Amino acid sequence: MHEFYLVVFTLTAQLAVGAFVALGLVQVFAHGAAAGERDRVNGPALTLAGPLLVLGLAVSAMHLGSPLRAANSLLHVGTSWLSAEIALGLCFLVLGGVFAVAEWCKWGRPGSRTALAVVAALSGLGLVWAMSQVYSLRTVPAWATPFTPVNFFLTTLLLGSVAVVASLATSAHVTPGENAFRDRSVLWLSLIAAAAAVATIAVQPAYLAYLTDHPDAAAQVSMDLLTVTYWPALVGSQVMLGAGALLLLFALVQAFAARRRQGTALTWPVLVATGLIVAGELVLRILFYATMTRIGFGGQ
Template structure:
Protein backbone atom coordinates (compact mmCIF):
# COMPACT_ATOMS: atom_id res chain seq x y z
CA UNK A 1 0.00 0.00 0.00
CA UNK A 2 1.65 3.24 -1.16
CA UNK A 3 1.23 6.58 0.61
CA UNK A 4 -1.00 7.93 -2.18
CA UNK A 5 -3.53 5.21 -1.49
CA UNK A 6 -3.63 6.15 2.19
CA UNK A 7 -4.55 9.68 1.17
CA UNK A 8 -7.35 8.18 -0.94
CA UNK A 9 -8.54 6.11 2.02
CA UNK A 10 -8.69 9.13 4.31
CA UNK A 11 -10.22 11.39 1.65
CA UNK A 12 -12.95 8.93 0.67
CA UNK A 13 -13.90 8.02 4.23
CA UNK A 14 -13.99 11.63 5.45
CA UNK A 15 -16.06 12.70 2.43
CA UNK A 16 -18.53 9.87 2.88
CA UNK A 17 -18.72 10.54 6.62
CA UNK A 18 -19.41 14.25 6.02
CA UNK A 19 -22.14 13.54 3.46
CA UNK A 20 -23.58 10.87 5.75
CA UNK A 21 -23.77 13.24 8.71
CA UNK A 22 -25.60 15.80 6.60
CA UNK A 23 -28.06 13.30 5.11
CA UNK A 24 -28.80 11.71 8.50
CA UNK A 25 -29.22 15.07 10.25
CA UNK A 26 -31.50 16.46 7.53
CA UNK A 27 -33.46 13.20 7.63
CA UNK A 28 -33.92 13.57 11.39
CA UNK A 29 -35.02 17.17 10.95
CA UNK A 30 -37.51 16.15 8.28
CA UNK A 31 -39.06 13.09 9.88
CA UNK A 32 -39.16 14.21 13.54
CA UNK A 33 -40.26 17.75 12.81
CA UNK A 34 -43.98 17.02 13.06
CA UNK A 35 -43.90 16.18 16.76
CA UNK A 36 -40.88 18.08 18.11
CA UNK A 37 -39.96 20.88 15.67
CA UNK A 38 -37.55 22.73 17.94
CA UNK A 39 -35.92 19.66 19.46
CA UNK A 40 -35.03 18.13 16.09
CA UNK A 41 -33.39 21.38 14.93
CA UNK A 42 -31.48 21.82 18.20
CA UNK A 43 -30.22 18.23 18.33
CA UNK A 44 -28.95 18.23 14.74
CA UNK A 45 -27.32 21.67 14.79
CA UNK A 46 -23.92 20.46 16.00
CA UNK A 47 -23.75 17.53 13.56
CA UNK A 48 -24.54 19.91 10.70
CA UNK A 49 -21.80 22.33 11.77
CA UNK A 50 -19.05 19.70 11.65
CA UNK A 51 -19.78 18.72 8.03
CA UNK A 52 -17.97 21.69 6.48
CA UNK A 53 -14.69 21.29 8.38
CA UNK A 54 -14.68 17.56 7.56
CA UNK A 55 -15.15 18.31 3.86
CA UNK A 56 -12.40 20.93 3.91
CA UNK A 57 -9.97 18.45 5.46
CA UNK A 58 -10.98 15.80 2.92
CA UNK A 59 -10.48 18.14 -0.04
CA UNK A 60 -7.06 19.27 1.22
CA UNK A 61 -6.00 15.62 1.61
CA UNK A 62 -7.20 14.88 -1.93
CA UNK A 63 -4.67 17.40 -3.27
CA UNK A 64 -1.85 15.23 -1.88
CA UNK A 65 -3.10 12.38 -4.07
CA UNK A 66 -3.46 14.56 -7.17
CA UNK A 67 0.02 15.96 -6.64
CA UNK A 68 -0.59 19.72 -6.74
CA UNK A 69 -3.37 22.34 -6.76
CA UNK A 70 -2.69 22.87 -10.50
CA UNK A 71 -3.52 19.23 -11.20
CA UNK A 72 -6.63 19.56 -9.06
CA UNK A 73 -7.73 22.52 -11.17
CA UNK A 74 -7.01 20.66 -14.42
CA UNK A 75 -8.93 17.59 -13.24
CA UNK A 76 -12.27 19.43 -13.43
CA UNK A 77 -11.86 20.19 -17.12
CA UNK A 78 -13.49 16.94 -18.28
CA UNK A 79 -16.79 17.22 -16.44
CA UNK A 80 -18.81 15.64 -19.26
CA UNK A 81 -16.60 12.57 -19.61
CA UNK A 82 -14.70 12.08 -16.35
CA UNK A 83 -16.12 10.72 -13.08
CA UNK A 84 -13.11 12.22 -11.30
CA UNK A 85 -14.10 15.67 -12.53
CA UNK A 86 -17.68 15.08 -11.39
CA UNK A 87 -16.48 13.93 -7.99
CA UNK A 88 -14.46 17.10 -7.47
CA UNK A 89 -17.17 19.43 -8.81
CA UNK A 90 -20.00 17.90 -6.79
CA UNK A 91 -17.86 17.73 -3.65
CA UNK A 92 -17.16 21.43 -4.07
CA UNK A 93 -20.84 22.19 -4.71
CA UNK A 94 -21.79 20.20 -1.61
CA UNK A 95 -19.39 22.29 0.47
CA UNK A 96 -20.67 25.52 -1.10
CA UNK A 97 -24.30 24.65 -0.38
CA UNK A 98 -23.31 23.61 3.15
CA UNK A 99 -22.15 27.19 3.73
CA UNK A 100 -25.42 28.59 2.36
CA UNK A 101 -27.50 26.16 4.41
CA UNK A 102 -25.66 26.90 7.65
CA UNK A 103 -26.10 30.65 7.13
CA UNK A 104 -29.83 30.13 6.53
CA UNK A 105 -30.25 27.82 9.53
CA UNK A 106 -28.28 30.17 11.77
CA UNK A 107 -30.91 32.85 11.12
CA UNK A 108 -33.53 30.48 12.50
CA UNK A 109 -35.02 29.69 9.09
CA UNK A 110 -35.87 26.05 8.46
CA UNK A 111 -35.56 25.11 4.79
CA UNK A 112 -36.22 21.44 4.11
CA UNK A 113 -35.78 21.94 0.36
CA UNK A 114 -32.35 23.56 0.77
CA UNK A 115 -31.29 20.76 3.11
CA UNK A 116 -32.26 18.05 0.66
CA UNK A 117 -30.71 19.87 -2.32
CA UNK A 118 -27.44 19.92 -0.38
CA UNK A 119 -27.94 16.23 0.45
CA UNK A 120 -28.50 15.43 -3.22
CA UNK A 121 -25.23 17.13 -4.20
CA UNK A 122 -23.40 15.12 -1.55
CA UNK A 123 -24.99 11.86 -2.73
CA UNK A 124 -23.95 12.61 -6.33
CA UNK A 125 -20.40 13.25 -5.08
CA UNK A 126 -20.33 9.82 -3.39
CA UNK A 127 -21.87 8.19 -6.47
CA UNK A 128 -19.23 9.82 -8.68
CA UNK A 129 -16.50 8.64 -6.32
CA UNK A 130 -17.74 5.03 -6.54
CA UNK A 131 -18.12 5.29 -10.33
CA UNK A 132 -14.43 6.14 -10.71
CA UNK A 133 -13.59 2.64 -9.48
CA UNK A 134 -16.58 0.85 -10.99
CA UNK A 135 -15.51 1.89 -14.50
CA UNK A 136 -11.96 0.54 -14.17
CA UNK A 137 -10.71 -2.79 -15.63
CA UNK A 138 -10.17 -4.14 -12.10
CA UNK A 139 -12.64 -6.99 -11.41
CA UNK A 140 -12.81 -6.38 -7.66
CA UNK A 141 -13.79 -2.76 -8.28
CA UNK A 142 -16.06 -3.19 -11.34
CA UNK A 143 -18.77 -4.65 -9.14
CA UNK A 144 -21.98 -3.34 -7.52
CA UNK A 145 -20.20 -4.01 -4.24
CA UNK A 146 -18.23 -0.79 -4.82
CA UNK A 147 -21.40 1.31 -4.70
CA UNK A 148 -22.79 -0.68 -1.77
CA UNK A 149 -19.57 -0.33 0.20
CA UNK A 150 -19.23 3.44 -0.36
CA UNK A 151 -22.85 4.28 0.42
CA UNK A 152 -22.90 1.91 3.41
CA UNK A 153 -19.83 3.65 4.83
CA UNK A 154 -21.61 6.97 4.31
CA UNK A 155 -24.70 5.86 6.26
CA UNK A 156 -22.88 3.99 9.04
CA UNK A 157 -20.34 6.70 9.83
CA UNK A 158 -22.94 9.43 9.29
CA UNK A 159 -25.26 7.82 11.83
CA UNK A 160 -22.51 7.27 14.38
CA UNK A 161 -21.03 10.76 14.03
CA UNK A 162 -24.47 12.39 14.20
CA UNK A 163 -25.24 10.42 17.36
CA UNK A 164 -21.90 11.39 18.89
CA UNK A 165 -22.52 15.11 18.41
CA UNK A 166 -26.17 14.84 19.49
CA UNK A 167 -24.89 13.22 22.69
CA UNK A 168 -23.47 16.58 23.68
CA UNK A 169 -26.95 18.12 23.84
CA UNK A 170 -28.76 18.13 27.16
CA UNK A 171 -32.06 17.52 25.35
CA UNK A 172 -30.87 14.29 23.79
CA UNK A 173 -32.35 11.98 26.43
CA UNK A 174 -35.03 14.32 27.73
CA UNK A 175 -37.55 13.64 24.96
CA UNK A 176 -39.11 10.33 24.05
CA UNK A 177 -39.32 11.29 20.38
CA UNK A 178 -35.55 11.80 20.17
CA UNK A 179 -34.86 8.48 21.89
CA UNK A 180 -37.30 6.67 19.61
CA UNK A 181 -35.66 8.22 16.56
CA UNK A 182 -32.23 7.08 17.77
CA UNK A 183 -33.50 3.52 18.20
CA UNK A 184 -34.95 3.51 14.67
CA UNK A 185 -31.72 5.00 13.32
CA UNK A 186 -29.67 2.25 14.95
CA UNK A 187 -31.93 -0.44 13.48
CA UNK A 188 -31.59 1.11 10.03
CA UNK A 189 -27.81 1.38 10.45
CA UNK A 190 -27.62 -2.26 11.52
CA UNK A 191 -29.54 -3.25 8.39
CA UNK A 192 -27.12 -1.31 6.18
CA UNK A 193 -24.20 -2.84 8.08
CA UNK A 194 -25.49 -6.37 7.47
CA UNK A 195 -25.86 -5.65 3.76
CA UNK A 196 -22.32 -4.25 3.59
CA UNK A 197 -20.92 -7.27 5.43
CA UNK A 198 -22.88 -9.78 3.32
CA UNK A 199 -21.69 -8.27 0.03
CA UNK A 200 -18.13 -8.15 1.31
CA UNK A 201 -18.23 -11.86 2.19
CA UNK A 202 -19.76 -12.79 -1.17
CA UNK A 203 -17.31 -10.70 -3.20
CA UNK A 204 -14.15 -11.40 -1.20
CA UNK A 205 -12.06 -14.35 -0.15
CA UNK A 206 -12.61 -14.27 3.60
CA UNK A 207 -9.85 -16.70 4.48
CA UNK A 208 -7.05 -14.51 5.79
CA UNK A 209 -6.67 -12.53 8.97
CA UNK A 210 -7.56 -9.00 7.81
CA UNK A 211 -10.89 -9.86 6.09
CA UNK A 212 -11.94 -11.89 9.15
CA UNK A 213 -10.92 -9.02 11.44
CA UNK A 214 -12.95 -6.63 9.28
CA UNK A 215 -16.09 -8.76 9.68
CA UNK A 216 -15.57 -9.08 13.43
CA UNK A 217 -15.11 -5.33 13.90
CA UNK A 218 -18.13 -4.59 11.72
CA UNK A 219 -20.59 -6.88 13.48
CA UNK A 220 -19.34 -6.22 17.02
CA UNK A 221 -19.58 -2.48 16.40
CA UNK A 222 -23.13 -2.83 15.09
CA UNK A 223 -24.23 -4.89 18.08
CA UNK A 224 -22.73 -2.37 20.49
CA UNK A 225 -24.58 0.46 18.74
CA UNK A 226 -27.85 -1.47 19.03
CA UNK A 227 -27.31 -2.16 22.74
CA UNK A 228 -26.55 1.49 23.41
CA UNK A 229 -29.56 2.73 21.41
CA UNK A 230 -31.91 0.26 23.08
CA UNK A 231 -30.79 1.42 26.51
CA UNK A 232 -31.25 5.04 25.45
CA UNK A 233 -34.72 4.17 24.16
CA UNK A 234 -35.57 2.87 27.64
CA UNK A 235 -34.05 6.01 29.19
CA UNK A 236 -31.45 3.99 31.07
CA UNK A 237 -28.39 4.40 28.89
CA UNK A 238 -26.32 7.01 30.72
CA UNK A 239 -24.18 4.30 32.31
CA UNK A 240 -23.68 2.66 28.92
CA UNK A 241 -22.25 5.68 27.11
CA UNK A 242 -18.85 3.93 26.90
CA UNK A 243 -20.63 1.22 24.89
CA UNK A 244 -21.42 3.80 22.23
CA UNK A 245 -17.85 5.04 22.08
CA UNK A 246 -16.68 1.45 21.76
CA UNK A 247 -19.06 0.98 18.82
CA UNK A 248 -17.72 4.21 17.29
CA UNK A 249 -14.13 2.95 17.51
CA UNK A 250 -15.03 -0.52 16.23
CA UNK A 251 -17.08 0.67 13.26
CA UNK A 252 -14.70 3.45 12.24
CA UNK A 253 -11.81 0.98 12.40
CA UNK A 254 -13.85 -1.48 10.33
CA UNK A 255 -14.50 1.12 7.62
CA UNK A 256 -10.82 2.09 7.44
CA UNK A 257 -9.80 -1.57 7.26
CA UNK A 258 -12.49 -2.30 4.67
CA UNK A 259 -11.28 0.57 2.50
CA UNK A 260 -7.69 -0.66 2.88
CA UNK A 261 -8.79 -4.09 1.67
CA UNK A 262 -10.68 -2.43 -1.19
CA UNK A 263 -7.56 -0.70 -2.51
CA UNK A 264 -5.44 -3.78 -1.85
CA UNK A 265 -7.69 -5.77 -4.19
CA UNK A 266 -6.60 -3.67 -7.20
CA UNK A 267 -5.51 -6.43 -9.57
CA UNK A 268 -6.23 -5.51 -13.21
CA UNK A 269 -7.40 -7.95 -15.90
CA UNK A 270 -4.41 -9.40 -17.69
CA UNK A 271 -4.61 -9.09 -21.49
Protein backbone atom coordinates in the same frame (compact mmCIF):
# COMPACT_ATOMS: atom_id res chain seq x y z
CA MET B 1 0.16 2.39 1.94
CA HIS B 2 0.53 4.99 -0.75
CA GLU B 3 -3.20 5.27 -1.28
CA PHE B 4 -3.82 6.30 2.32
CA TYR B 5 -4.87 9.79 1.30
CA LEU B 6 -7.61 8.31 -0.82
CA VAL B 7 -8.73 6.01 1.99
CA VAL B 8 -9.13 9.00 4.26
CA PHE B 9 -10.77 11.16 1.62
CA THR B 10 -13.36 8.59 0.50
CA LEU B 11 -14.29 7.71 4.06
CA THR B 12 -14.59 11.26 5.32
CA ALA B 13 -16.49 12.43 2.27
CA GLN B 14 -18.92 9.52 2.51
CA LEU B 15 -19.30 10.09 6.21
CA ALA B 16 -20.07 13.75 5.63
CA VAL B 17 -22.69 12.99 2.98
CA GLY B 18 -24.15 10.27 5.15
CA ALA B 19 -24.37 12.51 8.18
CA PHE B 20 -26.08 15.22 6.17
CA VAL B 21 -28.57 12.77 4.69
CA ALA B 22 -29.12 11.13 8.05
CA LEU B 23 -29.95 14.49 9.51
CA GLY B 24 -32.33 15.04 6.66
CA LEU B 25 -34.01 11.73 7.30
CA VAL B 26 -34.30 12.61 10.92
CA GLN B 27 -36.10 15.84 10.04
CA VAL B 28 -38.78 13.67 8.51
CA PHE B 29 -39.42 12.31 11.96
CA ALA B 30 -39.13 15.73 13.45
CA HIS B 31 -42.82 16.74 13.42
CA GLY B 32 -43.71 18.09 16.71
CA ALA B 33 -40.19 18.55 17.86
CA ALA B 34 -39.43 21.85 19.47
CA ALA B 35 -37.13 24.15 17.57
CA GLY B 36 -34.64 24.12 20.37
CA GLU B 37 -34.59 20.36 20.43
CA ARG B 38 -34.01 20.31 16.72
CA ASP B 39 -31.15 22.74 16.92
CA ARG B 40 -29.51 20.63 19.53
CA VAL B 41 -29.58 17.78 17.05
CA ASN B 42 -28.65 19.62 13.91
CA GLY B 43 -25.96 21.71 15.49
CA PRO B 44 -23.61 18.99 16.59
CA ALA B 45 -24.18 16.92 13.49
CA LEU B 46 -23.49 19.73 11.10
CA THR B 47 -20.52 20.85 13.14
CA LEU B 48 -19.13 17.41 12.60
CA ALA B 49 -20.06 16.92 8.96
CA GLY B 50 -18.91 20.20 7.50
CA PRO B 51 -15.37 20.36 8.78
CA LEU B 52 -14.91 16.65 8.09
CA LEU B 53 -15.72 17.13 4.46
CA VAL B 54 -13.36 20.07 4.22
CA LEU B 55 -10.68 17.93 5.86
CA GLY B 56 -11.41 15.12 3.42
CA LEU B 57 -11.05 17.40 0.43
CA ALA B 58 -7.82 18.83 1.82
CA VAL B 59 -6.42 15.34 2.34
CA SER B 60 -7.30 14.34 -1.19
CA ALA B 61 -5.56 17.46 -2.46
CA MET B 62 -2.40 16.27 -0.70
CA HIS B 63 -2.56 13.19 -2.92
CA LEU B 64 -2.12 15.39 -5.97
CA GLY B 65 1.27 15.96 -7.55
CA SER B 66 0.44 19.58 -8.29
CA PRO B 67 -2.29 20.71 -5.85
CA LEU B 68 -1.99 24.35 -6.83
CA ARG B 69 -3.53 23.47 -10.19
CA ALA B 70 -6.38 21.53 -8.59
CA ALA B 71 -8.97 23.78 -10.24
CA ASN B 72 -8.06 22.16 -13.59
CA SER B 73 -9.77 19.03 -12.35
CA LEU B 74 -13.14 20.50 -13.26
CA LEU B 75 -12.35 20.72 -16.95
CA HIS B 76 -13.55 17.27 -17.99
CA VAL B 77 -16.89 16.96 -16.19
CA GLY B 78 -18.80 15.45 -19.08
CA THR B 79 -16.41 12.52 -19.55
CA SER B 80 -14.28 11.94 -16.49
CA TRP B 81 -16.04 10.65 -13.39
CA LEU B 82 -13.25 12.12 -11.31
CA SER B 83 -13.99 15.54 -12.70
CA ALA B 84 -17.69 15.00 -11.95
CA GLU B 85 -16.84 13.80 -8.47
CA ILE B 86 -14.89 16.92 -7.65
CA ALA B 87 -17.62 19.14 -9.10
CA LEU B 88 -20.27 17.40 -7.08
CA GLY B 89 -18.08 17.45 -4.02
CA LEU B 90 -17.71 21.21 -4.27
CA CYS B 91 -21.46 21.52 -4.90
CA PHE B 92 -22.24 19.55 -1.81
CA LEU B 93 -19.74 21.51 0.24
CA VAL B 94 -21.07 24.89 -0.86
CA LEU B 95 -24.76 24.03 -0.73
CA GLY B 96 -24.41 22.17 2.52
CA GLY B 97 -22.37 24.99 3.98
CA VAL B 98 -24.85 27.64 2.95
CA PHE B 99 -27.63 25.52 4.36
CA ALA B 100 -25.80 25.16 7.68
CA VAL B 101 -25.25 28.88 7.95
CA ALA B 102 -28.82 29.55 6.87
CA GLU B 103 -30.11 27.21 9.56
CA TRP B 104 -27.90 28.80 12.13
CA CYS B 105 -28.81 32.35 11.22
CA LYS B 106 -32.37 31.53 10.28
CA TRP B 107 -32.12 33.08 6.84
CA GLY B 108 -35.09 32.70 4.52
CA ARG B 109 -38.17 30.63 5.08
CA PRO B 110 -37.98 27.12 6.51
CA GLY B 111 -39.42 25.81 3.28
CA SER B 112 -36.65 27.35 1.20
CA ARG B 113 -34.06 26.13 3.61
CA THR B 114 -35.48 22.65 3.32
CA ALA B 115 -35.37 22.84 -0.44
CA LEU B 116 -31.76 23.91 -0.20
CA ALA B 117 -31.05 20.98 2.06
CA VAL B 118 -32.64 18.58 -0.37
CA VAL B 119 -30.56 19.87 -3.24
CA ALA B 120 -27.44 19.67 -1.08
CA ALA B 121 -28.31 16.12 -0.08
CA LEU B 122 -28.88 15.12 -3.68
CA SER B 123 -25.53 16.52 -4.72
CA GLY B 124 -23.97 14.63 -1.82
CA LEU B 125 -25.53 11.41 -2.97
CA GLY B 126 -24.40 12.26 -6.47
CA LEU B 127 -20.91 12.68 -5.07
CA VAL B 128 -21.00 9.16 -3.63
CA TRP B 129 -22.26 7.77 -6.90
CA ALA B 130 -19.54 9.60 -8.82
CA MET B 131 -16.90 8.22 -6.44
CA SER B 132 -18.13 4.71 -7.08
CA GLN B 133 -17.93 5.31 -10.82
CA VAL B 134 -14.39 6.70 -10.53
CA TYR B 135 -13.32 3.30 -9.29
CA SER B 136 -15.44 1.28 -11.68
CA LEU B 137 -12.56 1.11 -14.17
CA ARG B 138 -12.98 -1.53 -16.84
CA THR B 139 -9.34 -2.43 -16.30
CA VAL B 140 -9.84 -3.34 -12.63
CA PRO B 141 -12.17 -6.33 -12.21
CA ALA B 142 -12.19 -6.07 -8.41
CA TRP B 143 -13.71 -2.59 -8.71
CA ALA B 144 -15.72 -2.65 -11.92
CA THR B 145 -18.82 -4.15 -10.34
CA PRO B 146 -22.12 -3.00 -8.78
CA PHE B 147 -20.59 -4.04 -5.48
CA THR B 148 -18.54 -0.85 -5.54
CA PRO B 149 -21.48 1.59 -5.42
CA VAL B 150 -23.30 -0.80 -3.06
CA ASN B 151 -20.37 -0.71 -0.65
CA PHE B 152 -19.87 3.03 -1.00
CA PHE B 153 -23.52 3.77 -0.25
CA LEU B 154 -23.52 1.35 2.64
CA THR B 155 -20.50 3.19 4.02
CA THR B 156 -22.30 6.47 3.54
CA LEU B 157 -25.33 5.25 5.41
CA LEU B 158 -23.37 3.46 8.10
CA LEU B 159 -20.73 6.05 8.89
CA GLY B 160 -23.19 8.90 8.48
CA SER B 161 -25.75 7.50 10.88
CA VAL B 162 -23.26 6.32 13.43
CA ALA B 163 -21.43 9.65 13.32
CA VAL B 164 -24.66 11.52 14.03
CA VAL B 165 -25.52 9.08 16.80
CA ALA B 166 -22.08 9.56 18.32
CA SER B 167 -22.25 13.32 18.14
CA LEU B 168 -25.71 13.29 19.69
CA ALA B 169 -24.68 10.95 22.44
CA THR B 170 -21.71 13.16 23.15
CA SER B 171 -23.78 16.30 23.21
CA ALA B 172 -26.27 14.56 25.49
CA HIS B 173 -23.42 13.80 27.80
CA VAL B 174 -22.07 17.32 27.62
CA THR B 175 -25.38 19.10 27.84
CA PRO B 176 -27.78 16.69 29.48
CA GLY B 177 -31.45 17.40 29.60
CA GLU B 178 -34.62 16.09 28.15
CA ASN B 179 -34.78 15.97 24.37
CA ALA B 180 -37.28 13.54 22.98
CA PHE B 181 -36.36 14.45 19.45
CA ARG B 182 -32.79 13.66 20.18
CA ASP B 183 -33.75 10.35 21.74
CA ARG B 184 -35.89 9.42 18.75
CA SER B 185 -33.10 10.42 16.40
CA VAL B 186 -30.64 8.29 18.27
CA LEU B 187 -33.01 5.37 18.23
CA TRP B 188 -33.76 5.41 14.56
CA LEU B 189 -30.27 6.22 13.44
CA SER B 190 -28.80 3.49 15.60
CA LEU B 191 -31.15 1.00 14.08
CA ILE B 192 -30.26 2.19 10.61
CA ALA B 193 -26.56 2.01 11.41
CA ALA B 194 -26.83 -1.47 12.83
CA ALA B 195 -28.75 -2.60 9.77
CA ALA B 196 -26.16 -1.04 7.46
CA ALA B 197 -23.35 -2.78 9.35
CA VAL B 198 -25.10 -6.12 9.03
CA ALA B 199 -25.72 -5.48 5.34
CA THR B 200 -22.04 -4.69 4.82
CA ILE B 201 -21.11 -8.02 6.35
CA ALA B 202 -23.75 -9.87 4.38
CA VAL B 203 -22.51 -8.45 1.10
CA GLN B 204 -18.95 -9.84 1.52
CA PRO B 205 -19.61 -13.48 0.56
CA ALA B 206 -21.48 -12.35 -2.53
CA TYR B 207 -18.54 -10.17 -3.50
CA LEU B 208 -16.08 -13.01 -3.02
CA ALA B 209 -18.28 -15.20 -5.20
CA TYR B 210 -18.22 -12.51 -7.87
CA LEU B 211 -14.42 -12.47 -7.80
CA THR B 212 -14.20 -16.24 -7.93
CA ASP B 213 -16.51 -16.49 -10.94
CA HIS B 214 -14.90 -13.63 -12.84
CA PRO B 215 -13.14 -14.82 -16.03
CA ASP B 216 -10.12 -12.53 -15.74
CA ALA B 217 -7.01 -13.74 -13.90
CA ALA B 218 -6.70 -10.34 -12.22
CA ALA B 219 -9.90 -11.05 -10.30
CA GLN B 220 -8.40 -14.25 -9.00
CA VAL B 221 -5.33 -12.35 -7.82
CA SER B 222 -7.57 -9.92 -5.94
CA MET B 223 -9.42 -12.88 -4.48
CA ASP B 224 -6.17 -14.46 -3.31
CA LEU B 225 -5.07 -11.20 -1.75
CA LEU B 226 -8.33 -10.88 0.16
CA THR B 227 -8.70 -14.43 1.32
CA VAL B 228 -5.11 -15.62 1.61
CA THR B 229 -2.67 -12.74 2.06
CA TYR B 230 -4.89 -10.35 3.96
CA TRP B 231 -7.46 -12.70 5.48
CA PRO B 232 -6.81 -11.50 9.05
CA ALA B 233 -7.72 -7.97 7.99
CA LEU B 234 -10.85 -9.15 6.20
CA VAL B 235 -12.01 -11.21 9.11
CA GLY B 236 -11.05 -8.49 11.56
CA SER B 237 -13.09 -5.89 9.73
CA GLN B 238 -16.17 -8.09 9.76
CA VAL B 239 -15.73 -8.79 13.46
CA MET B 240 -15.37 -5.09 14.25
CA LEU B 241 -18.45 -4.16 12.25
CA GLY B 242 -20.48 -6.93 13.83
CA ALA B 243 -19.35 -6.05 17.32
CA GLY B 244 -20.11 -2.42 16.65
CA ALA B 245 -23.62 -3.24 15.51
CA LEU B 246 -24.24 -5.41 18.55
CA LEU B 247 -22.95 -2.76 20.89
CA LEU B 248 -25.24 -0.20 19.34
CA LEU B 249 -28.23 -2.48 19.82
CA PHE B 250 -27.10 -3.15 23.36
CA ALA B 251 -26.96 0.58 23.98
CA LEU B 252 -30.47 0.96 22.64
CA VAL B 253 -31.77 -1.82 24.83
CA GLN B 254 -30.05 -0.21 27.80
CA ALA B 255 -31.61 3.12 26.96
CA PHE B 256 -35.10 1.68 26.70
CA ALA B 257 -34.72 -0.45 29.77
CA ALA B 258 -33.76 2.61 31.72
CA ARG B 259 -36.61 4.50 30.05
CA ARG B 260 -35.45 8.03 29.88
CA ARG B 261 -32.07 7.52 31.45
CA GLN B 262 -29.58 9.92 29.99
CA GLY B 263 -25.94 10.33 30.40
CA THR B 264 -22.84 8.24 30.54
CA ALA B 265 -24.49 4.82 30.54
CA LEU B 266 -25.61 5.48 26.98
CA THR B 267 -22.57 7.37 25.88
CA TRP B 268 -19.78 4.88 26.31
CA PRO B 269 -21.32 1.94 24.43
CA VAL B 270 -22.26 4.29 21.64
CA LEU B 271 -18.79 5.75 21.38
CA VAL B 272 -17.10 2.37 21.52
CA ALA B 273 -19.49 1.08 18.88
CA THR B 274 -18.69 4.07 16.74
CA GLY B 275 -14.98 3.44 17.18
CA LEU B 276 -15.39 -0.22 16.20
CA ILE B 277 -17.49 0.63 13.19
CA VAL B 278 -15.13 3.34 12.00
CA ALA B 279 -12.16 0.99 12.46
CA GLY B 280 -13.94 -1.79 10.60
CA GLU B 281 -14.77 0.54 7.73
CA LEU B 282 -11.21 1.83 7.69
CA VAL B 283 -9.80 -1.68 7.36
CA LEU B 284 -12.34 -2.55 4.66
CA ARG B 285 -11.49 0.56 2.71
CA ILE B 286 -7.75 -0.11 3.01
CA LEU B 287 -8.44 -3.62 1.71
CA PHE B 288 -10.37 -2.09 -1.17
CA TYR B 289 -7.21 -0.36 -2.35
CA ALA B 290 -4.80 -3.10 -1.33
CA THR B 291 -6.54 -5.73 -3.41
CA MET B 292 -6.80 -3.61 -6.51
CA THR B 293 -5.40 -5.55 -9.45
CA ARG B 294 -5.33 -4.42 -13.06
CA ILE B 295 -5.89 -6.74 -16.01
CA GLY B 296 -2.78 -7.71 -17.93
CA PHE B 297 0.31 -7.48 -15.69
CA GLY B 298 -1.77 -7.59 -12.54
CA GLY B 299 -3.27 -10.88 -13.47
CA GLN B 300 0.02 -12.74 -13.35
